[in-house]
Amino acid sequence: MTWIRDFRDFAGDTSAHGVKNIFEGPTKLLKLIFLICWIICSVYATYVIMNSIITFINRPTGTKFTFLVENEQRKLGKPAVVPMPTISVCSHNKVKKSFLEAKGNEELKMIYETLDKYDVGEAEQLARTGLNGSVADIKYEDLLAAGSISSDRLLMCMQRAQNCAKLSAFAKSPVFSRENSITGTCFRINPMGTLNALMGDYGALQLRFWADVQDYSEASKRSPYHGFTVAFHDRDSYGSTLSSGYLMSPGSYYKVDLRMRKESREPPPSGHCDDSQPFTTYGNYSEGACIMECKDRVLNETCGCVNVVPPINTLNYTSCTLKQWATCGLKTYLDWHERYTNPDSENELPSETMCRCHLPCTETNYEAKVSSSDVPMSYADKMFENKNVQNWMQSISDPELGINYNTSRDIKDNMMVLEVMFSSSQISQVKEFVKYTTNNLLGDIGGVLGLFLGASLFTILEFFQFIIMSIAKYCCMWTPGGRKKLDAAEMS
Secondary structure (H helix, E strand, O other): OHHHHHHHHHHHHOOOHHHHHHHHOOOHHHHHHHHHHHHHHHHHHHHHHHHHHHHHHHOOEEEEEEEEOOOHHHHOOOOOEEEOOEEEEEEOOOOOHHHHOOOOOHHHHHHHHHHOOOOHHHHHHHHHHOOOHHHHHOEHHHHHHHOOOOHHHEEEEEEOOEEHHHOHHHOOOOOEEEEEEOOEEEEEEOOOOOOEEEEHHHHOEEEEEEOOHHHOOHHHHOOOOOOEEEEEEOOOOOHHHOOOOEEEOOOEEEEEEEEEEEEEOOOOOOOOOEOOOOEEOOEEOOHHHHHHHHHHHHHHHHHOOEOOOOOOOOOOOOEOEHHHHHHHHHHHHHHHHHHHHOOOOOOOOOOHHHHOOOOEOEEEEEEEEEEEEEOOHHHHHHHHOOHHHHHHHHHOOEHHHOEOOOOHHHHHHHEEEEEEEEOOOOEEEEEEEEOOOHHHHHHHHHHHHHHHHOOOHHHHHHHHHHHHHHHHHHOOOEOOOOOOEOOHHHHO
């Protein structure tokens, strides 16, 4: 047939030289062998190419780990410095006993102790019978702020044997600020991220805190956690968004060895991070910030208020009054918490789409190695010899409430020392990347075609040209000249 003759001519002229041996082999046996080999190679090449295309569509990712030294000081031959993180220190004494027992706060104490049980039934009963007058209009956040640990419980902040207030890093920014959270008020040390540190003990930051153990309320005493929760993060994040921290007890000396770690992830469609909202009402986007925003939006939609206003209140939330919290906020919060944290829950959240939290595309973390030892009694004895220390301890005592700080033993039982340092100036970077790109796809396809079929891109173009010309010739009776049509004899 004419088409067979045309295909034989194509096979002899194409750049895939193995094909012509199917037609021009010296013996029929060799032609058959070449045909079988060509079929097998074609099937295998098709299989590999299809797998390569599927892999490219799925866009698999890998992880690359590198070390960075982002520091101009090292280039100048000077010791490298590392930015010190913002350190959040949160007391486990949410509302102090001295505040609740103060004269005139009897009703407030009863209301707080009822609400702090997180019992919806008791809260609703309280709202019906015991929440009236001006106390009912006190904001829940204001109660936590007024009864929280005092600023003077940060006893000391020093670096390189200098008080932090005298360091040039804090010449135009505060040494610490306060952050309101549902667990109380937290210290934010180095809130603007202006403090740098040298590697090792030379740049260590030392902090001392007073736990006020004797001033713990009855609710705080029932908790198994006494002391502080400490978290390390960048300046644009907040401790209330972190899902975990380090529990640090009074009477202990903690040494924390940090290393900065930067993570970057691929956005959709390759990865699963969320790059749609780089900044939130809780600072930089993170899973924790997303969860806190989810909680706030559910509370605001249901009750018209939130328990604690977020640090960057761009949505103009207001804190619930004690009456709002008792009648609506507590129940809504517990319901949200149950549904969100229960993986087996079949119920949908009112703000379901707001509660789907993905990983951030870029993130800065601080890996910490923590070691600890007891504060030695000799250290407490030495401090107690200082008259200024004795006078301060006496000023915060309240014998009527059973708060008596008058011995060196009280220093040991209440003081928590935290030393923060960097073991290395290197910054570790974990970067997610697409493992199979367009270049990989073209390389694999070209390699398979070249190795098994002896073909190239031009071979593919030649084949498509042959198909188009054959269709035009035998279906449309068109010849390469463009004017002459094939007659019946030519077709036969």
